[in-house]
Amino acid sequence: MYVAVKGGERAIDNAHGWLAEERRGDPGVAELSVAQIREQLRLAVNRVMAEGSLYDPGLAALAIKQARGDLIEAVFLIRAYRTTLPRLGGSAPIDTAAMAPIRRISATFKDAPGGQVLGPTFDYTHRLLDFKLAAEGGDFPPAAALPSAPAPVPHITEFLNRDGMIEVEPASDATPPDLTREPMDLPTTRPLRLQALTRGDEGFVLSMAYSTQRGYGRTHAFVGELRIGTVAVECDIPELGFAICIGEVEVTECETVNQFKGSKTEPPQFTRGYGLTFGQNERKAIAMSLVDRALRWQELGEDFIGAPAQDEEFVLMHSDNVQATGFLEHIKLPHYVDFQSEMELIRRLRGKALTQKEAAE
Incomplete structure (x- = not known):
């Protein structure tokens, strides 16, 4: 490390001080508060919570401020902090069917049971800069009255199940492994794959999903349902003999419906x-669902066509942005001894090659 260099420790302290100045920016501009980040940069907060595996908007906002807006660094900070927290118990699986959705759309049924709820989304906005947002204290239209609390609505894929048109998800009471506490072994199981994709870098998962749409994978997906809302988190209390609600979390859930011609073991069906991710994070949830389907080729009896999104080892071992960042950025640390040995090797090889050339002449 640079500490070993003469004056290195003082230089590092100065670098920390300079970083603090850069983080603060112009002192003449009001400092950005953690509360402002939490409330006004929610999509960034949601991404940090999802990839950091910790649902705490306040801590995610603090990490974003500390990281100067570098979301991967913020994810790193959240994961590091998460390791210091005691584990008091486990929660029961959340029931997304009981979700009160603020957004719920389907690309498969126009008249979806329970209705379509557009909710807060960029989907229908013009991609034009709104300079009103830059006018401090400008006149803004009054906020629309919030609708009454939505009632839970059933999953749309349940209606396909009635006709046997879509595969039935096998029920299991087994506790899935915890990727945050146990190393991932390959080949792995679907629950562990989904955990890895949830924690994976949004850009990488999006790229893998896009590759499946361009033909590098056997998926032709329709968004059966995309829903965003709050769900209750419950814990079983042995002394009471029943579960109690300890809070609520906002999640985004996406189920895609995919064509399937059948295989030797499965009939033609969808x-x-x-x-599933923390917060409003629909791009990540949709991308996850596409990659999840591509990785299921083996269990569905499909042929492996060599697509990157079908390769479990490639996808899961390269999706973690914190691990990738650490491996990538370590090369900027001192490698003086290694480089000197490389230089000495090149000198010997060049000398040998020159000697052979002179002998040939």
């Missing part, structure tokens, strides 16, 4: 892709 198959599922699934994505």
Whole structure:
């Protein structure tokens, strides 16, 4: 490390001080508060919570401020902090069917049971800069009255199940492994794959999903349902003999419906892709569901066509942005001894090659 260099420790302290100045920016501009980040940069907060595996908007906002807006660095900070927290118990699986959705759309049924709820989304906005947002204290239209609390609505894929048109998800009471506490072994199981994709870098998962749409994978997906809303988190209390609600979390859930011609083991039917993330994070949830479906080729009896999104080892071992960042950025640390040995090797090889050339002449 640079500490070993003469004056290195003082230089590092100065670098920390300079970083603090850069983080603060112009002192003449009001400092950005953690509360402002939490409330006004929610999509960034949601991404940090999802990839950091910790649902705490306040801590995610603090990490974003500390990281100067570098979301991967913020994810790193959240994961590091998460390791210091005691584990008091485990929660029961959340029931997304009981979700009160603020957004719920389907690309498969126009008149979806329970209705379509557009909710807060960029989907229908013009991609033009709104300079009103830059006018401090400008006149803004009054906020529309919030609708009454939505009632839970059933999952749309349940209606396909009535006709046997879509695969039935096998029920299991087994506790899935915890990727945050146990190393991932390959080949792995679908629950562990989904955990890895949830924690994976949004850009990488999006790229893998896009590759499946361009033909590098056997998926032709329709968004069966995309829903965003709050769900209750419950814990079983042995002394009471029943579960109690300890809070609520906002999640985004996506189920895709995919064509499937059948295989030696499965009949022709629709198959599922699934994505679930913290907060409003629909691009990540949709991308997850596409990659999830591509990775299921083996269990569905499909042929491996060599697509990157079908390769479990390639996808899961390269999706973690914190691990990738650490491996990538370590090369900027001192490698003086290694480089000197490389230089000495090149000198010997060049000398040998020159000697052989002179002998040939």
